Amino acid sequence: MSICGLDFGTSNSTIGILQDKQPTMVPLEQDPSGEWQTTLPSALFFDFEDDQINFGRHAIARYTAGEQGRLLRSMKSLLGGSFMNDKTQVKNRFYTFDEIIGFFVSSLKTQAEKYNKPDSASLESVVMGRPVYFNDTDTALDQAAEEHLANIARLAGFKHVSFQFEPIAAALDYEQQVSKEELALIIDIGGGTSDFTLIKLSPARQNQSDRQNDLLANHGVHLGGTNFDQRLSVNCVMPEFGMNMPLTDKPGLHMPGHYYFDLATWHKIHLLYDRAVLLELQNFRPIVSDKAKLDNLLQLLKSRKGHQLASLVEASKIELSTEAESLVDLSSLFSDSREDAMKNCTISQAQLQLSLQRDIDKIFNTLQETLTQAGVSHKNIDTVFTTGGSTALPMVKACIDAAFPNAKQIVGDLYNSVGSGLLMEAQLRYR
Ligand SMILES: Nc1ncnc2c1ncn2[C@@H]1O[C@H](COP(=O)(O)OP(=O)(O)OP(=O)(O)O)[C@@H](O)[C@H]1O
Numbered sequence: 001m002s003i004c005g006l007d008f009g010t011s012n013s014t015i016g017i018l019q020d021k022q023p024t025m026v027p028l029e030q031d032p033s034g035e036w037q038t039t040l041p042s043a044l045f046f047d048f049e050d051d052q053i054n055f056g057r058h059a060i061a062r063y064t065a066g067e068q069g070r071l072l073r074s075m076k077s078l079l080g081g082s083f084m085n086d087k088t089q090v091k092n093r094f095y096t097f098d099e100i101i102g103f104f105v106s107s108l109k110t111q112a113e114k115y116n117k118p119d120s121a122s123l124e125s126v127v128m129g130r131p132v133y134f135n136d137t138d139t140a141l142d143q144a145a146e147e148h149l150a151n152i153a154r155l156a157g158f159k160h161v162s163f164q165f166e167p168i169a170a171a172l173d174y175e176q177q178v179s180k181e182e183l184a185l186i187i188d189i190g191g192g193t194s195d196f197t198l199i200k201l202s203p204a205r206q207n208q209s210d211r212q213n214d215l216l217a218n219h220g221v222h223l224g225g226t227n228f229d230q231r232l233s234v235n236c237v238m239p240e241f242g243m244n245m246p247l248t249d250k251p252g253l254h255m256p257g258h259y260y261f262d263l264a265t266w267h268k269i270h271l272l273y274d275r276a277v278l279l280e281l282q283n284f285r286p287i288v289s290d291k292a293k294l295d296n297l298l299q300l301l302k303s304r305k306g307h308q309l310a311s312l313v314e315a316s317k318i319e320l321s322t323e324a325e326s327l328v329d330l331s332s333l334f335s336d337s338r339e340d341a342m343k344n345c346t347i348s349q350a351q352l353q354l355s356l357q358r359d360i361d362k363i364f365n366t367l368q369e370t371l372t373q374a375g376v377s378h379k380n381i382d383t384v385f386t387t388g389g390s391t392a393l394p395m396v397k398a399c400i401d402a403a404f405p406n407a408k409q410i411v412g413d414l415y416n417s418v419g420s421g422l423l424m425e426a427q428l429r430y431r
């Protein structure tokens, strides 16, 4: 039986297999420098010219190059939400979001099978990762999200599908380097969720399939890097497109904020490309205080550059991990005369900090709740193991340093730790 661990992430996905019995993270795509990467950005591009579906970096590149088509990112955020059962139009067909996620999961499976050619067996059994909460307020929707994902995996051809919590998978990965018993806190802050596990690890416990007695707490919150992008965009970039501008005929009223919140939210951007929405926005033109800003917004939407704008904001957030300031090159989104009308916008580290503070506080409150649930003080924790792209944020690192001054800190592989732990779990479950 051929087994794998599959981490379907909000921003990046990985798949781990056994190759010649050795645990291996599958190289999924070459980056622009030609180097093979084991991460595939969780993105699809439906190309309207050749009716092909592109995945990962390639999908984003096709969209950014201005090819006709539809880009989808952050699809995992739909699982557990109110849009989960919706259909979406791509060219002249309607797809359920399960079908779209299914294309992506199938492509990961196929890639892994191709890579594994010498063993030639198709992958039959998978342990998939799941966040502690797909939905942290509604248990029924949370359960439904897992059922959707299980269904998607079965439709992709997996015969045996089971789940493990993403931070527990990361714990199993970290446990490979543990030489004596320790109490470890696993912190996984990714694109969509922040997840925490408090667990006893030791070399002797590694091969036990039931770890319930070692698990002290498992907790999380539906907040991550895509929320940070949204906050930064709304606070620092959306005002350039007219957010908060007064309406001249209605004293005290402003442009409705929901258009801007959608434009700043990866999985909602496409809703604004709808003709009816464009018409609604056009109708505001006579009454807005700054017509040029509304024209910039309309032009951006007509040329379907919303995802590109979101990518620029995300890139600035990442740049601010190392630089004091970052330029969001808004004029690069406009190719015609509007290029001059669009002011560029610079974001400082202080603005990033201000924009993210509330979310970071919420994440660290949830972390404190994790310790409270277990009745454990920070002083009892031997090791803090971090994974997930958003733990690279200096603000996050500073909070961890302040909360656990005495614990040993281990920075894991930010992108592969969960996937390799899921493969380990698959080895235990399907042996
Ligand atoms: N240097 C950095 N500073 C801030 N954020 C970063 C940095 N590098 C990556 N990120 C963010 O990390 C996130 C992606 O992390 P990761 O790939 O771990 O998420 P994921 O596993 O896909 O999501 P999830 O597990 O929540 O479903 C993105 O939001 C990205 O912008």
Ligand SMILES: [Mg+2]
Pocket: 009, 010, 166, 190, 191, 388, 418
């Ligand atoms: Mg993740």
